[in-house]
Amino acid sequence: MAAPASELTRKDFVSSQDVRWCPGCGDYSILANVQRVMPEFVDKKEDVVFISGIGCSSRFPYYMNTYGFHTIHGRAPSFATGIKASNPDLSVWVVTGDGDGLSIGGNHLLHSIRRNMDMQILLFNNKIYGLTKGQYSPTSNPGTRSKSSPQGSIDYPLDPISFALGAGATFVARTIDVDATHMQQTLRRAHAHKGTAFVEILQNCPVFNDGVWEDVQDRKQRVENSISLVQGEPLVFGTPGNLRGIVMEGGDPKVIDLDDEDDPVSKGVVVHDEHLESTAYAFALATLTRPECPLPVGVFREQRKATYEQMLEQQIEDATSAQGAGDLHALLHSGDTWTV
């Protein structure tokens, strides 16, 4: 664990407002973990801004004792863009959900990821609209029965990880609401990344979509149904006696059985590499589907690229050294003038 960067503690990040999520909501655990790791990230909480859109997840900023902005449905990444561009020194966090971020706000999420500003985007995915009381969302499983789809939803779902990869994300990760250790590790990695860090957090809605992630939330089932992505480690999952690994066959991932004493690498099991130039591997991981394949959690991809705000500051610097600092009198008198 990283050493605390400041005198701050978890409590400093807890606001005075009563938390109003439903009992048992996965958001509680996410809030607690974020508050726990924040003291490691900043030594001044006034440098932190949480920005959200609309939805259950978007109440998040009210509970953080930092600067916070609860904006409008789907647009949080755009507000965050203006905040970060104005003051690149701020630690900027966007909190969104599957409906807010991928439905009404899909366009802004796409473009903010593409611009690669140095900010964290946490997308809580519970595969349902909660605050509007239970309609299927763009990530809902096909056939989801909800108030707006009593016969089952007929939309094909969107995968947030593939979406982020497709948008050119320089950091893409997934973690689970109930796995505190993994979530904190993932948040640390997201914060350390220079650029837009996209983190999908699998989150349970106990009221409208209870158990949708049960096969990876339940501790016993998790080892069989998920695979932890660790840089330089082979993609192995399961328990002794039932170990399995992932190999690539013609570009497609496939699960093979392993004996306990097998060297997975010599059996062709893929060694995880977040830094590959091509996105093909990360996409292949994102398309692993249960129950045949495990659900990957951890960092899918990380790349270093200049951030938007760095390039913006650079352009201002370049313009200033080429044209000199702005002179209003000279601007107004530029070009043809005449004196009467």
Add this chain to the structure above:
Amino acid sequence: MTSKKVEKRREVSIRFCGDSGDGMQLTGTKFTDETALAGNDLSTFPDFPAEIRAPAGTMAGVSGYQIHFASEQVYTPSDSPDVLVAFNPAAARANIGDLRPGATLIINVDAFNKKAYQRAGYTEDPLPDLRERFHLVEIPLTTLNREALSGLDLNQRAIDRCKNFFALGLLSWLYGRPMKSTERWLESKFKGDVLEANLRTLRAGWAFGETTELFPVSFQVPAAKIESGTYRNITGNQALAWGIVAAGQLMDRQIFFGAYPITPASEVLHEVSRHRNFGVKTFQAEDEIAAVSSSIGASFAGNLAVTVSSGPGIVLKQEALGLAVMVELPLVVINVQRSGPSTGSPTKTEQGDLFLALYGRHSESPMPVLAPSSAGDCFTTVLEAFRIAVKYMTPVMVLSDSYLANSSEPWKIPDVDTLPRAPIQFATADDSGNEGFQPYERDPETLARPWAIPGEAELEHRIGGLTKEPVTGNVVYDPVSHAEMMRLRGEKVDRVSADVPPVEVDGADSGDLLVLGWGSTLGAITAAVDEARKAGQMVSRAHIRHMNPLPSNLDEILGRFKHVLLPELNTGQLSMILRSRFLIDIQSLTKLAGQPFLVSEIRDAIDSILNNS
């Protein structure tokens, strides 16, 4: 070289028209620059299609640029040009409806072949009829330009593209315009053979004027007597852009400008983007919603934020503007209005968005609204909008329009040292009392809440669109807090009145008729009232630029006149507001043609009221 007779003229209006690829806008602007440097007052009206290059020679592709200049004050581009320069039959056909019989029509006769006039929709040779109705001057422009440029290493197409500068040279001679500014511009823009070609044909055009028997005389329009000072030409969009840059300097704060491309507002983004050395951050967003949202975010972070668009884009921004009203952050929103619902006519003008600005958001969502009345006034208005936005912690909308955006006028350059400086006071840790920082504690005079920006210790707070408790800003749902905050937001905007100067009447303080206007109609109204007075009619005039809140003496002023005539380029939006606010019978003159008012249209309305009263 023969020395020709020179006749004096008080005023002249010229319209250049041709295909949208013929360079009519450029020809017009260069002639305008020359005219400005000759010391005339002037007013211009560029009128072009939305298509970048419509099929050549068709009516759809005709682009025009009109300039009116005089040795006295000029208020409008003029209802009817004295001279029409038509580069092809389509341009002639599209524009001669605006010409008086006997007006001068200069054509490129080379372009009047059968194929071309048929493409323009003429079934037979139009020349005999045009000779009959107008003073037709037939110039073989294409041929003369080719002759002037023979020997240059340029292909035929490149040579033919220069012919607008031949015409410019000719017109410059005809009206005694100095060509220095055009030559300097060409030298800054082109090199080698292209530069040589343009300079050569420009001078050949001038020389042709001096020698041809087609023009027995040339004209002189003496300089206008205007207030002393240093002047430049400026368009409304350029003035908006410079106002934005200036606001950052005068208020000593970085500008953030979020925008999405849209006609006719994009030039503002282009111009501001050229001035990054002023520390301005322009951001081309993925859509209008992101443009305004990023701007509100920037304002939260302590930048002076502005977003610029036109009607369709403003509609998309309205939800976010409601949030800006709710969280009470300063923001300037500029709407360069265009005409028609939906896509409408993107390059044409209208004042149709007054209701949109005032009432276009859900629930009660009040916002100050300002409307500049001339190209130069756009600069002043933007500065004022920023001052109001910051002082009262509110979004402010500015209503310009396509006519102001593109037309130009001589602008007396303000002395930078005399422009009002308004440094910003952000909240500091000292504003955080025993109860902690109160984000909705209000200034007792302005009702503004504090502007506390991230990075400042002790002021951490959360804002958002939910109903809040007064003072603390905590989320609540109780009816008392809801009602109180609704009232406070409304009253705060009403209190902007303290910064709205009283409306002034031009002419008699009371009488039979007041012509009231707002925004870009100032020129046409002033010209019409001027004419009416010269004809012996008693007419007063007033113009408002503060649409919300309205000047506090407006009610009283309107009551002093028997009739109030209100021309606006919509179906009478301000008239409707004033009728319901003041229970006064306003006579509305409306126009919805995508074009500014003609002076004669307002003049006729004045006549009709005075003759029937």
